[in-house]
Amino acid sequence: MTVDPRRTALGLGRFGLGARPGDLARDEPVEEILRREVLAAVVPMPGGPDLAAAPTLLSALRAEEQARKLARAGSPDGPMPAGPPAPPIPERTYRAEVAARLALAQAAPVGFVERLVWFWANHFTVSVARGPQLRVSAGAFEREAIRPHVLGRFRDLLLAAATHPAMLIYLDNVASVGPNSPAGQRRGAGPGKGLNENLGRELLELHTLGADGGYGQDDVTALARILTGWSLQRDGNAEGLPGATAFRRGAHEPGAVTLMGRTYLDIGPEQLPMALADLAAHPATARHVAFRLARHFVADDPPPALVARLARTFTDQDGDLSRLALTLLESPEAWDPVQRKVRSPQEFVVAAMRGLALAPDPRLAMAGLASLGQPFWSAPAPNGYPDEAGTWASPEGLRTRLDVAARTGQLAAGTDPTAFADAVLGPLATDETRTALRRAESRAQGIALVLMAPEFQRR
Structure with missing residues (x-):
């Protein structure tokens, strides 16, 4: 196949992280370079001494906060520490995460898979702007919930993102208690009280079906009920560190729940994976994901034929995200020579x-x-x-x-x-x-x- 230098330059910019010296002189068609990166099924993982698992980081943050409180409560006449204080754990961790992400971006031969990581991390947003707990765990969220599944099944990515400590903190699910659960009854919560709908709403509106996906307020409430009990370990024990994801049965709203016309029995922690798997397979989710992917890589107003083809692949391939990425590369609309997107x-x-x-x-x-x-x-x-x-x-x-x-x-x-x-x-x-x-x-x-x-x- 003849190599088109213009197409090579276009492809490395549109689908990758930008050309490096020597990249445009490659004698292999850029489509094959990009396809090979997906087919290799290797998602780079950042490393470094400060890049611990989210529960470890959250536990360390709690220990640091407790030590700071004790220091403030101690004698003001105590010895002054030598030298400037070390940056607190949230700032130190955030800098390490940024450094690791930049190193991966610089080292990526092309960067298509890395761009997919960025896309999905933005699709399932958590933000450090919410405070120190997110500042230590947002990078871990990308490493633990996004990267392992970015070329796998959407339903696995969805479940990993929804139940990661960072997402549970960011969208307040750690504060959600079923009103009729034992924990809710002890609080004396009346109907509707104690239930936080933030995560349920965003799972429907942003992560799966989309704003026009046919759900209503009853579905938001239903998913919020299914999500009750999904919280964090409070104290270290045999099941995990403080800050690890935990299903707390005593805070879970009892009873069957009807979501998008389907009824899910109260079977404990398996209720949520079943509901999310059905949302992942919903035709509206296929259309929503296809539109967002096409908009990100091709045009703000993507060609309907491209969106339809991506949605069909998503459905036919059971949410296989590697096949979705390959379909994008194989679509003629994705190679429009007009550069319609502005680099973020x-x-x-x-x-x-x-x-x-x-x-x-x-x-x-x-x-x-x-x-x-x-x-x-x-x-x-x-x-x-x-x-x-x-x-x-x-x-x-x-x-x-x-x-x-x-x-x-x-x-x-x-x-x-x-x-x-x-x-x-x-x-x-x-x-x-x-x-x-x-x-x-x-x-x-x-x-x-x-x-x-x-x-x-x-x-």
Whole structure:
């Protein structure tokens, strides 16, 4: 098969994390490179001394908070600690998680699977903005609930995300108690009291059926009842650390529940997996997932034929996410030569880092992403970061990108701008961009011009 350099550049930007030096010179069709990454079924896992399991991190956080309280209650005349205090566990853990994610992004040969991880982590959003418990567990959520299932079955991903400690904390399910459960009766809760519907609502509206998926308020309440009892270990015991997911039978609402026309008997912890498996197999879920995937990779208003094909694959292949990814790559609509999507801030920063072969600098990346409005795991609401071009291409957003591009150009002032354009854009570079490069007053300015070129900003 003849290799089309333009198609290679387009594919590495649209489906991957951006070209690195030498990537555009590959003599293999980009479709095969991308397919092989999916078929290998290897999802990179970040590593590092601070990347513990969520229960371990939550337990350590609780111990740190208790130690801080004891220190405050102690004598003010005690000895002063030597040197500056170490960063608290939430900040130290968050920095380590960011560093690990950046290292994976830099090392990825193409990054299609890594992009899928990012997509699904945003689909099942948890946010560090909710406090220290989420700041220590949001990265663990991605490692433990998303990555192991990103090329597996959607129902397994759904269950792992819904029952992870970070999600139970983020959407307040740890505070949900069945009104008629033993715990609810001890509290004297009346009908409806003690039941928290946040997780149930978002599971239906955002994670499975979609806002137009045919569910009603009764279904939200029904799923919230099924979710009661799903909480965290309070104290360490033989079953797990404090902070591990636990099903507390005494807080679970008793009785059968009817959800989306199906009745689920009160069979303890198995009630939830059965309900979620049915939601995962629902036709509305197939359409919702297909639309969001097509919107993310192809266009804000994706071609209906592409959405229909993805939904059909989702249904026919029993929610096999690897087959869904392959169908996306095999669809002609996904290869429209017009670059309709704007790179999100995270995609922009990582693509620049890869193209310039810069060593990942977590502090600089965190500062840049904060100014651009997309820090890792920090979406302002459960629907995640926006996926529409207009969100990131506002006048203010572009001015901030220009500032980030200028600072990046200074960091990479030793790089030849023309060689950089050839490496990351190749045949996508327009005459206007190349003319601007010839007129650049410095190498740093030339690098910034490439980073701000429409063909680099879009994918």
